[in-house]
Amino acid sequence: MSKTIAFIGLGIMGLPMAKNLVNAGFTVRGYNRSPEKVADLAAAGGQAAGTIAEAVDGADVIITMVPDSPDVEDVLTGDEGILAHAKAGAYWIDNSTIRPDVAKNLSAQAAQKGLKPLDAPVSGGEAGAINGALSIMVGGDKGDFDAVSDVFDAVGKTIVLVGPSGSGQTVKAANQLIVAGNIELLAEAVVFLEAYGVETTSALQVLGGGLAGSKVLDQKGQKMLDRSFDPGFRLELHHKDMGIVTAAAREAGVAIPLGSAVAQLVASTVQQGNGGLDHSGLLTVVEQLSGKNQD
Numbered sequence: 001m002s003k004t005i006a007f008i009g010l011g012i013m014g015l016p017m018a019k020n021l022v023n024a025g026f027t028v029r030g031y032n033r034s035p036e037k038v039a040d041l042a043a044a045g046g047q048a049a050g051t052i053a054e055a056v057d058g059a060d061v062i063i064t065m066v067p068d069s070p071d072v073e074d075v076l077t078g079d080e081g082i083l084a085h086a087k088a089g090a091y092w093i094d095n096s097t098i099r100p101d102v103a104k105n106l107s108a109q110a111a112q113k114g115l116k117p118l119d120a121p122v123s124g125g126e127a128g129a130i131n132g133a134l135s136i137m138v139g140g141d142k143g144d145f146d147a148v149s150d151v152f153d154a155v156g157k158t159i160v161l162v163g164p165s166g167s168g169q170t171v172k173a174a175n176q177l178i179v180a181g182n183i184e185l186l187a188e189a190v191v192f193l194e195a196y197g198v199e200t201t202s203a204l205q206v207l208g209g210g211l212a213g214s215k216v217l218d219q220k221g222q223k224m225l226d227r228s229f230d231p232g233f234r235l236e237l238h239h240k241d242m243g244i245v246t247a248a249a250r251e252a253g254v255a256i257p258l259g260s261a262v263a264q265l266v267a268s269t270v271q272q273g274n275g276g277l278d279h280s281g282l283l284t285v286v287e288q289l290s291g292k293n294q295d
């Protein structure tokens with residue numbers, strides 16, 4: 001029998017993921033804090049829920065996709081949250097990117113209430129969410145992971161159980177470190193190439209075919225050349241993630257000097273009022289370092 005899924009958080013990532021679950025044949029009940037977005041899911045064949053309680057009532061699987069650790073904590077443990085209303089034995093998949101220690105702690109609370117928790121942050125951006133091609137790094141129990149593989153398959157392509165609760169978030173923190181570093185160096189290369197008046201589209205084309213090539217270059221290069229920074233993945237969310245990885249590295253006694261420098265540049269971009277730009281908008285601060293883009 002097909003599973004009933006409650007989907008909480010229909011933002012840039014959540015809405016297309018929920019639509020892919022509908023298309024895969026699941027019954028999907030969506031809840032969003034601001035109710036307009038629920039209508040989009042209903043128009044695509046999902047069901048609109050006005051409250052978290054209504055969404056999770058009797059659901060076999062509950063998915064959360066909200067911004068940050070306090071938000072997941074709210075929707076899980078709040079008076080009208082998931083734990084107060086979910087049926088025992090339901091799977092709780094958290095696709096949000098949050099602190100690994102918080103994920104571990106919330107998973108323990110959920111398990112104590114009879115839920116089966118999996119921390120399962122994703123990578124692949126809005127395009128990956130729309131195309132059902134996300135990379136999903138999962139922390140939790142192997143039996144629980146296997147039991148919801150049909151759900152993961154509907155939204156992702158590379159789906160890997162990486163360890164016990166919290167491990168998915170640890171791997172995602174490493175992911176965000178690598179992506180931010182890539183974006184930073186790509187931005188430096190763009191500013192460098194433009195300073196020499198090189199034909200930048202051709203330059204990125206040839207760079208993309210060699211060892212300098214990357215998914216970041218493929219997906220973000222042209223956006224930088226066009227100064228087209230509609231999100232995508234907002235810099236304020238990457239700022240959150242750089243906070244997660246720098247704190248977790250410190251906690252583990254691991255030095256990440258380049259990552260820390262990039263974290264400061266991301267923080268500066270956000271402080272200048274550009275947190276709503278796509279993370280390729282890191283280019284704005286890299287330009288300023290060389291006296292460009294001063295207006």
Ligand code: NAP
Nearest residue numbers: 009010011012013033034066067071096097125126232233
């Ligand atoms: P988003 O567009 O801002 O969507 C977040 C959703 O969560 C919105 O629907 C928002 O509701 C809801 N929300 C926020 N705070 C809430 C709260 N306290 N209680 C209940 N609902 C709340 O963000 P997103 O880009 O989809 O990102 C979601 C998560 O995925 C984040 O952890 C992010 O780091 C991660 N992620 C994003 C991308 C990407 O490319 N965007 C890629 C990989 C991972 P409202 O509509 O009311 O604001």
